[in-house]
Amino acid sequence: MSIGLTDVVTQFEKMFSELNIQRMEGRSGAIWPVIVKTYFHRQTAGYKYEYPRAFFTNLQLQQRLLIPYELIKAKSNRLTFVKLIIDKHMSGEIDVFTYHFGMFLIYRDIHHREKEDFSETSIGKKRAEFVQTLPISRFASEDDFISAIWSQLIEYRETETKEYQRNPFLENVRILFRNDQFASWTGIHYSEDVTWVEPISGKLDLECRKWSEEKDPMAPIKIPEGWVEGAIILGHEGANGLRHFVEGVPVHAGSAMQVKFGNGWISGRYEWSFDGKSKIQVHCNDDVIYISEGHKVRVRG
Numbered sequence: 001m002s003i004g005l006t007d008v009v010t011q012f013e014k015m016f017s018e019l020n021i022q023r024m025e026g027r028s029g030a031i032w033p034v035i036v037k038t039y040f041h042r043q044t045a046g047y048k049y050e051y052p053r054a055f056f057t058n059l060q061l062q063q064r065l066l067i068p069y070e071l072i073k074a075k076s077n078r079l080t081f082v083k084l085i086i087d088k089h090m091s092g093e094i095d096v097f098t099y100h101f102g103m104f105l106i107y108r109d110i111h112h113r114e115k116e117d118f119s120e121t122s123i124g125k126k127r128a129e130f131v132q133t134l135p136i137s138r139f140a141s142e143d144d145f146i147s148a149i150w151s152q153l154i155e156y157r158e159t160e161t162k163e164y165q166r167n168p169f170l171e172n173v174r175i176l177f178r179n180d181q182f183a184s185w186t187g188i189h190y191s192e193d194v195t196w197v198e199p200i201s202g203k204l205d206l207e208c209r210k211w212s213e214e215k216d217p218m219a220p221i222k223i224p225e226g227w228v229e230g231a232i233i234l235g236h237e238g239a240n241g242l243r244h245f246v247e248g249v250p251v252h253a254g255s256a257m258q259v260k261f262g263n264g265w266i267s268g269r270y271e272w273s274f275d276g277k278s279k280i281q282v283h284c285n286d287d288v289i290y291i292s293e294g295h296k297v298r299v300r301g
Helices: 005-022 053-062 075-090 096-107 125-132 142-152 179-186
Strands: 035-041 044-052 136-140 155-158 163-166 196-199 208-211 227-236 242-246 249-251 256-261 264-271 280-284 287-291 296-300
Touching: 005 075, 005 096, 035 142, 044 053, 044 096, 044 142, 053 096, 053 136, 075 096, 075 125, 096 136, 136 142, 142 179, 179 196, 242 296, 249 296
Parallel strands: 044 136
Antiparallel strands: 035 044, 155 163, 196 208, 227 242, 227 296, 242 249, 256 264, 256 296, 264 280, 280 287
16 A cells, blocks of 8 residues: 555654653653754854664654655655644644654654755745754764763762763663773773773773673673583483483583683593592593582583
8 A cells, every 4th residue: 555645744743743642651752862962063053962863763663654765755745744844843832852753754864864955945934944943963873872871971070180080880780882982982992802891880090891802791602513511410311320411412431521610611521430429520631620510511412
């Protein structure tokens, strides 16, 4: 079923009405996530509202707004929507956040909108002058939006000897930044062998825990091909009696085994007395490691 200009205008009218009634207290969100910045351009000052792009995308999905690209590709159709949205804001029927959301639906990013659409010849003198008084909007990735919010919570204080910075106090949240992402928002860049940094709550000088690629807390655990990983558990194997298993795989005398210790793995050979009470032996060259049932190990599947 094709969607025409009248259908989309009706969708807009319904959306504006519902958002006004809900006052953003429904599923669309209790708040508008936005960072307000000031900017200066050619001796004029203004405000820039920066939103996370995903929020407007989610709001569009929740409102079930479908605007075919073929429809808004035509300038005449775009101007119909633009005039509607501006008039709603001028009359006070919608606020500036809903205005930005409406423009997002037409242009996806007002930063790249077609300037001629907002000229006096396109939308009229009154509307064009009104738009010039409004804050502009920009859209950030979720990474940059969260990083920006976090960076604004850094405590700065100047003493007689130096200026210090303190990490935000976070009790129930921990944040990891990629090294380059942290550097772009704080100016602090760690060595190349640091993959992730985790700011320590309330620490001076933006002190962080540092994670290398090998100990990357965000990376999935890579199990060598042909191996299974899990706790070594004692069970029964029919008439053969007691047998250790790892994720259902039986472990036999002399089997290759990797044993988890700290942040690494130690390779060896499995041996056991089969009496049900003795510790498990893992022979590593001339050394023997003793482990108990339940220890995390890897064996060949």
